[in-house]
Amino acid sequence: MLSPYIPIAIFVLVATGFAVFTIVISRLLHSSKYNKVKLEPYECGIEPVTGARDRYSIRYYLVAMLFVIFDVETVFMFPWAVIFDRLLLFGLIEMLVFIFILVVGYYYAWQKGALEWV
Amino acid sequence: MIDTFVIPLVKILVVLNATLVAVSYMVLLERKVIAWTQSRLGPMRVGPYGVLQPIADAIKLMIKEDITPVRADRWVFTLAPIISMVPALIVYAVIPFGPTVTIFGHAVPLYVTDINVGLLYIVSVASVGVYGIILAGYASNSKYPLLASLRASAQLISYEVAVTLTLVSVILMAGSLSMVSIVLAQEQARVWYGFVQPLAFGIFFIGSLAETNRAPFDMPEAEQELTGGFHTEYSGMRFALFFLAEYANMIVVSSVATTLFLGGWLRPFPNVAWLGVLDLIPGWIWFLVKSFVFLYIFIWVRATLPRYRYDQLMRLGWKVLIPLAILNLVATAIVKVWWLA
Numbered sequence: 001m002l003s004p005y006i007p008i009a010i011f012v013l014v015a016t017g018f019a020v021f022t023i024v025i026s027r028l029l030h031s032s033k034y035n036k037v038k039l040e041p042y043e044c045g046i047e048p049v050t051g052a053r054d055r056y057s058i059r060y061y062l063v064a065m066l067f068v069i070f071d072v073e074t075v076f077m078f079p080w081a082v083i084f085d086r087l088l089l090f091g092l093i094e095m096l097v098f099i100f101i102l103v104v105g106y107y108y109a110w111q112k113g114a115l116e117w118v
Numbered sequence: 119m120i121d122t123f124v125i126p127l128v129k130i131l132v133v134l135n136a137t138l139v140a141v142s143y144m145v146l147l148e149r150k151v152i153a154w155t156q157s158r159l160g161p162m163r164v165g166p167y168g169v170l171q172p173i174a175d176a177i178k179l180m181i182k183e184d185i186t187p188v189r190a191d192r193w194v195f196t197l198a199p200i201i202s203m204v205p206a207l208i209v210y211a212v213i214p215f216g217p218t219v220t221i222f223g224h225a226v227p228l229y230v231t232d233i234n235v236g237l238l239y240i241v242s243v244a245s246v247g248v249y250g251i252i253l254a255g256y257a258s259n260s261k262y263p264l265l266a267s268l269r270a271s272a273q274l275i276s277y278e279v280a281v282t283l284t285l286v287s288v289i290l291m292a293g294s295l296s297m298v299s300i301v302l303a304q305e306q307a308r309v310w311y312g313f314v315q316p317l318a319f320g321i322f323f324i325g326s327l328a329e330t331n332r333a334p335f336d337m338p339e340a341e342q343e344l345t346g347g348f349h350t351e352y353s354g355m356r357f358a359l360f361f362l363a364e365y366a367n368m369i370v371v372s373s374v375a376t377t378l379f380l381g382g383w384l385r386p387f388p389n390v391a392w393l394g395v396l397d398l399i400p401g402w403i404w405f406l407v408k409s410f411v412f413l414y415i416f417i418w419v420r421a422t423l424p425r426y427r428y429d430q431l432m433r434l435g436w437k438v439l440i441p442l443a444i445l446n447l448v449a450t451a452i453v454k455v456w457w458l459a
Binding site for chain 1 (some may be wrong): 127146188189278
């Protein structure tokens with residue numbers, strides 16, 4: 001049952017191993033001549049005045065929330081699409097109701113200006 | 119024992135090596151194609167016509183100084199490129215490069231594994247890559263990378279919704295989530311899904327440009343506004359991992375597009391019988407040719423189109439592509455009921 005997943009587990013190990021290996025190898029090979037200015041965060045040659053983790057636009061948070069809602073709804077449609085051959089008209093009507101509710105929420109978000117960027 | 123562990127391991131190593139070679143030559147191809155569109159020659163010095171350039175680049179990135187800025191979160195700073203590299207590679211586990219072939223009397227399927235939730239696996243693993251980007255921006259503790267990583271993640275998740283919705287239309291057509299079954303369904307239907315789902319293919323193509331941070335949607339790396347993007351503070355091998363991940367992702371989306379919309383390993387026009395002579399060419403060559411065409415279009419688009427503005431990008435994703443994708447999904451479902459009834 002789980003045997004098709006064994007190659008994936010091996011692949012995860014090999015890929016992680018590759019990424020770690022290249023970093024370790026380059027750490028052994030690379031030159032290092034550091035000084036204070038070189039290790040400063042980049043800010044177009046000016047000395048950084050404040051920390052970077054400042055307040056930022058609420059829009060990003062809003063987009064992330066909308067994404068969670070819409071993506072979860074989309075994932076609900078995956079199993080429906082797989083057995084659609086057997087559900088046919090029943091499945092179609094059920095899913096039209098589901099998509100209708102989704103679209104109402106989408107329309108609401110649009111009207112509230114959640115999709116406007118500026 | 120051999121079937122469970124050794125054969126998959128050999129396949130994984132072959133796929134991994136092929137990917138890395140493809141990625142490094144993809145970079146060279148991109149530089150060459152963009153140079154030709156601008157009447158330049160591109161890299162010419164390393165080897166004949168610059169064909170050894172990727173090797174020189176790899177050695178250079180290996181021995182370059184690797185800087186961790188003083189304010190950075192050291193562990194997360196190293197972890198971020200690994201998190202963005204690993205998902206870009208492990209997606210190849212479910213991509214079918216060809217049908218089952220016979221090598222030395224053994225039946226060898228030309229894919230690492232075939233799981234019954236293949237497409238869901240691709241969608242979910244590809245989403246993990248976003249963590250690499252956002253952690254890179256956070257760990258750098260520098261203004262430009264943080265802004266760029268927020269932009270990049272907002273862009274990726276916005277287009278993810280539209281792309282996932284188009285995938286549902288394809289699943290509706292094929293009735294399966296397994297990548298191999300989707301190709302076989304196209305063989306049975308005798309048509310590539312790109313022809314019966316042109317709208318889904320278009321949305322998928324635009325979405326895949328945005329999801330790989332490619333022009334015209336390369337806002338996260340807009341040099342004029344954000345210097346280098348989320349990897350501004352990265353150098354040496356850790357930068358190289360981000361670079362590899364980006365190009366590996368491009369090859370992933372073109373392979374997925376090939377499998378879902380261009381018939382995977384099938385020959386062109388599977389409905390025309392007299393073209394059966396094309397079956398003499400092995401399936402995996404068709405697969406590679408189709409993926410290559412898709413990748414070439416990626417470069418072509420980058421060489422041709424100017425960059426979008428960020429608010430235009432979000433508007434396109436949320437207000438155009440998502441409604442179109444929902445419409446396409448509903449239309450597909452209705453047509454299918456009507457067809458089967």
